[in-house]
Amino acid sequence: MSKQDVVLAFSGGLDTSFCIPYLQEQGYAVHTVFADTGGVDAEERAYIEQRAAELGAASHVTVDGGPAIWDGFVKPFVWAGEGYQGQYPLLVSDRYLIVDAALKRAAELGTHVIAHGCTGMGNDQVRFDLAIKASGTYRILAPIREIQKQHTQTRAYEQKYLDERGFGVRAKQKSYTINENLLGVTLSGGEIDRWEAPGEGARGWCAPRSAWPAEPLQVTLKFVEGEAVALDGKPIAGPQMLARLNTMFACYGVGRGVYTGDTVIGLKGRIVYEAPGLVALLAAHRALEDAVLSKQQNRFKPDVARKWVELVYEGFFHDPLKTDLEAFLKSSQSKVTGEVVLETRGGRVDAVVVRSPHLLQTRGATYAQSADWGVEEAEGFIKLFGMSSTLWAEVNR
Numbered sequence: 001m002s003k004q005d006v007v008l009a010f011s012g013g014l015d016t017s018f019c020i021p022y023l024q025e026q027g028y029a030v031h032t033v034f035a036d037t038g039g040v041d042a043e044e045r046a047y048i049e050q051r052a053a054e055l056g057a058a059s060h061v062t063v064d065g066g067p068a069i070w071d072g073f074v075k076p077f078v079w080a081g082e083g084y085q086g087q088y089p090l091l092v093s094d095r096y097l098i099v100d101a102a103l104k105r106a107a108e109l110g111t112h113v114i115a116h117g118c119t120g121m122g123n124d125q126v127r128f129d130l131a132i133k134a135s136g137t138y139r140i141l142a143p144i145r146e147i148q149k150q151h152t153q154t155r156a157y158e159q160k161y162l163d164e165r166g167f168g169v170r171a172k173q174k175s176y177t178i179n180e181n182l183l184g185v186t187l188s189g190g191e192i193d194r195w196e197a198p199g200e201g202a203r204g205w206c207a208p209r210s211a212w213p214a215e216p217l218q219v220t221l222k223f224v225e226g227e228a229v230a231l232d233g234k235p236i237a238g239p240q241m242l243a244r245l246n247t248m249f250a251c252y253g254v255g256r257g258v259y260t261g262d263t264v265i266g267l268k269g270r271i272v273y274e275a276p277g278l279v280a281l282l283a284a285h286r287a288l289e290d291a292v293l294s295k296q297q298n299r300f301k302p303d304v305a306r307k308w309v310e311l312v313y314e315g316f317f318h319d320p321l322k323t324d325l326e327a328f329l330k331s332s333q334s335k336v337t338g339e340v341v342l343e344t345r346g347g348r349v350d351a352v353v354v355r356s357p358h359l360l361q362t363r364g365a366t367y368a369q370s371a372d373w374g375v376e377e378a379e380g381f382i383k384l385f386g387m388s389s390t391l392w393a394e395v396n397r
Helices: 014-025 042-054 066-080 091-109 124-133 143-147 154-164 171-175 238-250 276-292 295-313 320-332 375-385 387-395
Strands: 004-009 028-036 059-064 113-115 139-141 177-181 184-188 217-224 227-231 256-262 268-274 338-346 348-355
Touching: 004 014, 004 091, 014 028, 014 143, 014 154, 028 042, 028 091, 028 113, 042 059, 059 091, 066 091, 066 227, 066 238, 066 276, 066 295, 066 320, 091 113, 091 124, 091 177, 091 184, 124 139, 143 154, 184 276, 217 238, 217 276, 227 238, 227 276, 238 276, 276 338, 276 348, 295 320, 375 387
Parallel strands: 004 028, 004 113, 028 059, 113 139
Antiparallel strands: 177 184, 184 268, 217 227, 217 338, 256 268, 338 348
């Protein structure tokens, strides 16, 4: 009797490596899919393909997820301009595109069984499961959640399980859980989970302070309706631009942080993250946007942005409210066109020049320097603007 096909979202890491022999022993033919959402080089892609083969995958495919992650996440995220809880730049958002790749492979194989390597303690299980459920009727297998019913030290169990079957585990996977894509790098486990200072091994792309270049870095980004379209005067596709920015700003340690926040499941989560390119994009976009949007737009938009970010973080990527909010965000970008010069000397990035035909400025006035109105008009404005507060003070003295 032929085995039932299951499509496994595969990264080559400890958890998804464990899933292949585990599912095989449950009677499944495991077909692996690696959605290359960036952050890995040709050598790493080759390792992932080799890893799937040595673990006995029935088939393996690698999917280019760069364009999808730019259009489906980076563009609206930059329009929103907000990190989760004001900090975290949603580096996990490629999970939804990984699900899309797995579902496409399942359709090709004619199966409705999907597997992932998420644990029962984290947020990714929510994102994977809700994205799959929103796409149709599928059976979801989560081997790591299954073994957690009997084993509390799951990573140690997974390592032993693989070792006993002759499959080695890379050293870095023994210390940390590492997620890497076009958006950036996240690291958890070890001393990070123990609320201690991250060790020297807990570093991805960003150079330490001692290795920052002596000369400052300047780059010019061009935006058209809120989307970055050119780097230093040269048009470039979005995924390639983000990859270039990652490389350039990582040398200066830009975009690295230690984040503690409220997870979907209610626990406090703590990770080290590095997102040099996204942080640079956000800084440039914010500087341009602040200069061309009206006061009321700039005041209201963060409320929409925070809700959009919460939906994406918590797994509601396909909720209709997210689509509704994106329609507003897109509309707000109609005049966000111009150029921004970014500069870094290390650790942080600043927008030092903003150029746009839509800058909200008038020739006759400069804040705190000159004005095209008179003293009487200024005094009258102050009187009316503060009327309610002034009256309250007078009445209640």
